[in-house]
Amino acid sequence: MPSPRSSRERRAGRPEFVSLLSQRGPAAPDSPSRRRESGGSAPPPLPEEDCMRLNPSFVGIALSSLLAVDLWASKRLGVCAGEASAWGSARPLLKVVEVSGHGIPWLLGTFYGLCQSDSSAAREVLLNLLFALLLDLVLVAVVKGIVRRPRPTHNKMDMFVTVSVDKYSFPSGHATRAALVCRFVLHHLVLAVPLRVLVVLWALIVGVSRVMLGRHNVTDVLFGLLLGYALYSVVEYCWLSPLNAPALFALWTH
Numbered sequence: 001m002p003s004p005r006s007s008r009e010r011r012a013g014r015p016e017f018v019s020l021l022s023q024r025g026p027a028a029p030d031s032p033s034r035r036r037e038s039g040g041s042a043p044p045p046l047p048e049e050d051c052m053r054l055n056p057s058f059v060g061i062a063l064s065s066l067l068a069v070d071l072w073a074s075k076r077l078g079v080c081a082g083e084a085s086a087w088g089s090a091r092p093l094l095k096v097v098e099v100s101g102h103g104i105p106w107l108l109g110t111f112y113g114l115c116q117s118d119s120s121a122a123r124e125v126l127l128n129l130l131f132a133l134l135l136d137l138v139l140v141a142v143v144k145g146i147v148r149r150p151r152p153t154h155n156k157m158d159m160f161v162t163v164s165v166d167k168y169s170f171p172s173g174h175a176t177r178a179a180l181v182c183r184f185v186l187h188h189l190v191l192a193v194p195l196r197v198l199v200v201l202w203a204l205i206v207g208v209s210r211v212m213l214g215r216h217n218v219t220d221v222l223f224g225l226l227l228g229y230a231l232y233s234v235v236e237y238c239w240l241s242p243l244n245a246p247a248l249f250a251l252w253t254h
């Protein structure tokens with residue numbers, strides 16, 4: 001009966017073991033690389049980029065899997081993407097939700113409030129809300145323009161007023177605005193608890209409705225919510241006041 005040691009030695013001589021070993025250290029006496037070096041008929045080594053394609057990194061595999069799950073889930077959840085979709089009858093209602101998170105009503109409403117406000121505290125809050133909404137529009141446009149992810153194929157482009165970058169879907173502008181406005185309102189308006197809950201629900205419904213309407217993939221909305229949440233911290237950090245932006249406030253002093 002052969003000893004375990006001698007059988008291990010015999011296995012080490014087999015080509016598959018030799019080739020594995022040859023990738024880690026100096027070539028074994030009978031390894032394919034040694035045969036190649038000695039002018040054998042083996043094909044020339046692959047260029048670096050071909051090797052990369054054959055050996056995708058862990059991050060690459062994880063990202064493409066996430067993308068595949070995202071596309072699959074977004075298509076399944078796009079139940080109001082058209083009138084003929086599974087929940088197509090709810091589409092008009094979700095389009096009302098869409099308008100509630102659109103930039104134009106928020107910009108016009110804030111501007112109108114600013115013109116009407118007669119207390120300096122209200123003016124300060126509204127001016128900062130206006131600044132936050134404009135910053136959000138610019139940031140989303142820049143990210144959309146850089147990432148250029150197309151909207152889902154099942155989306156019907158029948159949105160209320162859009163600008164050119166809105167043909168792209170990452171991140172969802174409605175989701176960033178909803179998260180930003182939600183945090184802003186919760187911090188600066190003294191509201192009763194049921195109203196605070198309603199504000200949070202509104203932001204979540206705006207986010208979910210983007211996927212249900214087929215406007216976005218799930219990751220567009222998740223990233224949008226995170227971006228809007230983080231953007232509020234930037235707005236707080238850069239908070240405009242009569243002390244640091246007197247010229248701006250002078251514009252609104254009656």
Ligand SMILES: CC(C)=CCC/C(C)=C/CC/C(C)=C/COP(=O)(O)O
Binds near residue numbers: 163
């Ligand atoms: C002052 C100015 C440039 C206003 C533009 C307001 C405007 C047209 C905003 C676009 C809002 C919109 C359609 C965003 C897209 O949202 P997604 O959730 O579909 O990314």
